[in-house]
Amino acid sequence: xxxxxxxxxxxxxxxxxxxxxxxxxxxxxxxxxxxxxxxxxxxxxxxxxxxxxxxxxxxxxxxxxxxxxxxxxxxxxxxxxxxxxxxxxxxxxxxxxxxxxxxxxxxxxxxxxxxxxxxxxxxxxxxxxxxxxxxxxxxxxxxxxxxxxxxxxxxxxxxxxxxxxxxxxxxxxxxxxxxxxxxxxxxxxxxxxxxxxxxxxxxxxxxxxxxxxxxxxxxxxxxxxxxxxxxxxxxxxxxxxxxxxxxxxxxxxxxxxxxxxxxxxxxxxx
Amino acid sequence: xxxxxxxxxxxxxxxxxxxxxxxxxxxxxxxxxxxxxxxxxxxxxxxxxxxxxxxxxxxxxxxxxxxxxxxxxxxxxxxxxxxxxxxxxxxxxxxxxxxxxxxxxxxxxxxxxxxxxxxxxxxxxxxxxxxxxxxxxxxxxxxxxxxxxxxxxxxxxxxxxxxxxxxxxxxxxxxxxxxxxxxxxxxxxxxxxxxxxxxxxxxxxxxxxxxxxxxxxxxxxxxxxxxxxxxxxxxxxxxxxxxxxxxxxxxxxxxxxxxxxxxxxxxxxxxxxxxxxxxxxxxxxxxxxxxxxxxxxxxxxxxxxxxxxxxxxxxxxxxxxxxxxxxxxxxxxxxxxxxxxxxxxxxxxxxxxxxxxxxxxxxxxxxxxxxxxxxxxxxxxxxxxxxxxxxxxxxxxxxxxxxxxxxxxxxxxxxxxxxxxxxxxxxx
Numbered sequence: 001x002x003x004x005x006x007x008x009x010x011x012x013x014x015x016x017x018x019x020x021x022x023x024x025x026x027x028x029x030x031x032x033x034x035x036x037x038x039x040x041x042x043x044x045x046x047x048x049x050x051x052x053x054x055x056x057x058x059x060x061x062x063x064x065x066x067x068x069x070x071x072x073x074x075x076x077x078x079x080x081x082x083x084x085x086x087x088x089x090x091x092x093x094x095x096x097x098x099x100x101x102x103x104x105x106x107x108x109x110x111x112x113x114x115x116x117x118x119x120x121x122x123x124x125x126x127x128x129x130x131x132x133x134x135x136x137x138x139x140x141x142x143x144x145x146x147x148x149x150x151x152x153x154x155x156x157x158x159x160x161x162x163x164x165x166x167x168x169x170x171x172x173x174x175x176x177x178x179x180x181x182x183x184x185x186x187x188x189x190x191x192x193x194x195x196x197x198x199x200x201x202x203x204x205x206x207x208x209x210x211x212x213x214x215x216x217x218x219x220x221x222x223x224x225x226x227x228x229x230x231x232x233x234x235x236x237x238x239x240x241x242x243x244x245x246x247x248x249x250x251x252x253x254x255x256x257x258x259x260x261x262x263x264x265x266x267x268x269x270x
Numbered sequence: 271x272x273x274x275x276x277x278x279x280x281x282x283x284x285x286x287x288x289x290x291x292x293x294x295x296x297x298x299x300x301x302x303x304x305x306x307x308x309x310x311x312x313x314x315x316x317x318x319x320x321x322x323x324x325x326x327x328x329x330x331x332x333x334x335x336x337x338x339x340x341x342x343x344x345x346x347x348x349x350x351x352x353x354x355x356x357x358x359x360x361x362x363x364x365x366x367x368x369x370x371x372x373x374x375x376x377x378x379x380x381x382x383x384x385x386x387x388x389x390x391x392x393x394x395x396x397x398x399x400x401x402x403x404x405x406x407x408x409x410x411x412x413x414x415x416x417x418x419x420x421x422x423x424x425x426x427x428x429x430x431x432x433x434x435x436x437x438x439x440x441x442x443x444x445x446x447x448x449x450x451x452x453x454x455x456x457x458x459x460x461x462x463x464x465x466x467x468x469x470x471x472x473x474x475x476x477x478x479x480x481x482x483x484x485x486x487x488x489x490x491x492x493x494x495x496x497x498x499x500x501x502x503x504x505x506x507x508x509x510x511x512x513x514x515x516x517x518x519x520x521x522x523x524x525x526x527x528x529x530x531x532x533x534x535x536x537x538x539x540x541x542x543x544x545x546x547x548x549x550x551x552x553x554x555x556x557x558x559x560x561x562x563x564x565x566x567x568x569x570x571x572x573x574x575x576x577x578x579x580x581x582x583x584x585x586x587x588x589x590x591x592x593x594x595x596x597x598x599x600x601x602x603x604x605x606x607x608x609x610x611x612x613x614x615x616x617x618x619x620x621x622x623x624x625x626x627x628x629x630x631x632x633x634x635x636x637x638x639x640x641x642x643x644x645x646x647x648x649x650x651x652x653x654x655x656x657x658x659x660x661x662x663x664x665x666x667x668x669x670x671x672x673x674x675x676x677x678x679x680x681x682x683x684x685x686x687x688x689x690x691x692x693x694x695x696x697x698x
Binding site: 070072081082084087088090091092093094096097098099100101104153167168169170173219220223224225232234268269270 | 305324325331433
């Protein structure tokens with residue numbers, strides 16, 4: 001009997017050691033678009049909760065969702081809704097993926113302030129970025145060559161632009177590729193014939209935002225889906241989030257977390 | 271507190287509405303109304319609307335959505351149509367053959383439960399009524415003509431697939447080939463083998479996946495004979511990602527046959543070694559190493575417009591049949607390159623490919639190779655060039671050109687043969 005008690009005691013000790021260490025560590029993986037939000041939120045959250053250990057990594061939306069389905073991460077960052085094939089695989093693996101919307105991504109088309117063009121259609125923008133339109137006079141503007149400024153192919157914004165505006169077509173070969181939203185804004189501000197795109201948080205008075213399909217980009221028009229170049233950003237969990245994953249997502253949805261979303265150039269939900 | 275309560279009520283109402291109608295547009299309209307009335311903020315409406323739609327999708331995938339009949343949620347349909355012009359030309363032959371051909375395939379997959387699926391595929395093509403017909407397994411083409419006659423639809427595949435664990439799948443019936451091959455030197459992609467297969471897959475780490483495919487494939491059935499022609503296959507392979515841009519997939523396959531020697535198989539094109547009665551002289555135990563190296567954005571750093579190619583792949587495979595004791599006429603190989611889009615999904619996507627393949631007489635069973643490459647024969651070599659271009663979503667044009675000849679035979683038989691295929695493909 002004494003032996004049995006020792007075994008029970010040992011089991012309880014092991015359980016006691018295991019539960020906190022499991023509960024206090026989560027892995028967040030996926031979209032490079034959502035990555036800055038997840039990283040900033042994780043840093044802030046861990047500063048406030050010294051026992052929490054949140055590991056954040058990129059890889060892309062598909063990688064994150066596959067990792068969640070395989071049980072290799074706790075939260076999958078995604079800049080797109082889950083695909084049917086991924087849902088089928090999740091069901092086969094006994095997973096029930098739950099979508100948690102944490103922010104919106106609104107991409108604003110900007111031109112040099114001296115440019116007289118104030119509004120474009122999505123098709124015109126696509127034609128500009130693929131090379132079918134190359135001079136502003138084709139759009140009732142001045143006789144100036146259009147200088148296309150794009151994000152480089154490693155950015156999530158570039159990926160979103162390709163999906164939402166270019167619809168799979170390629171950016172014209174002579175586009176100037178920039179590594180950040182800020183670099184795009186700075187280049188457009190200093191180049192008279194330039195056109196580029198940035199996150200909503202990067203629009204300043206040094207550039208002019210262009211209406212798209214007659215809709216002005218704003219937090220409200222992005223949140224209400226009226227602005228055509230916007231999309232929700234997700235953190236998928238296996239079922240309703242629990243434990244540290246729940247606390248982390250709750251933090252991102254809190255006023256402090258949504259402030260971080262705003263600071264990273266995305267559209268907060270609140 | 272009041273707002274939070276209202277949010278919960280609205281969410282519940284919408285979930286109920288979604289279950290009844292599954293009309294996402296109606297959800298958006300109602301959410302917008304609630305935003306206008308100040309009951310919800312725009313962000314809350316976005317959150318509820320999007321998460322509700324995602325939940326409906328998840329419920330349908332699980333077959334638990336109450337708004338749709340269960341058969342709708344558990345059955346998926348897919349298919350494709352292809353119209354082809356084909357020219358067959360042989361040097362010195364003045365009888366070019368011009369053909370208009372169509373292919374229609376319709377597939378259905380039904381979910382019996384979370385672990386068990388059933389797949390059924392119908393396609394144009396010939397059935398197996400004729401004992402020896404080289405096209406029955408290797409083609410789903412229907413040649414047009416014959417006085418506007420009706421054409422048959424055949425059973426292309428029918429299988430049950432059991433997934434007891436996330437890393438294992440068991441398939442029984444007539445199913446899509448479970449073996450990975452970078453080209454179609456050994457297996458015509460139209461062949462759907464029959465028998466049973468076991469597939470295992472997993473990860474060594476985040477950069478290295480592994481897979482094992484094996485199967486018992488029934489080649490022929492002879493009444494009153496316990497030693498029916500059968501093929502046993504095992505393939506082991508890995509997919510290694512060096513980084514986000516470069517990956518290498520490789521595999522080694524082992525095949526062994528039983529009951530093939532001293533028989534003539536259905537579907538043979540008669541190029542394997544055979545006796546005077548037309549029966550095969552050998553069993554076929556083949557070893558096949560294969561690999562494919564893929565590089566994404568290979569010339570991006572050069573920043574030259576016309577070199578902005580999304581992806582380039584180099585591939586190759588080798589086959590040898592150690593059952594042939596003198597080692598003569600027992601080998602084959604293929605090497606090639608393809609570049610462009612990984613797949614043709616949208617307008618403007620393109621992909622070009624070139625490959626060269628050679629199969630000696632007894633490298634593989636002659637019921638298996640691609641029927642477009644020298645009629646599916648062994649004892650031949652051929653060059654192939656393919657160009658595909660996306661016309662729009664789910665539709666593309668393809669131009670396929672083969673040039674080759676047999677390795678042995680009379681001078682007349684060894685004339686260069688040309689095949690040109692122009693295809694219009696539509697997927698649905």
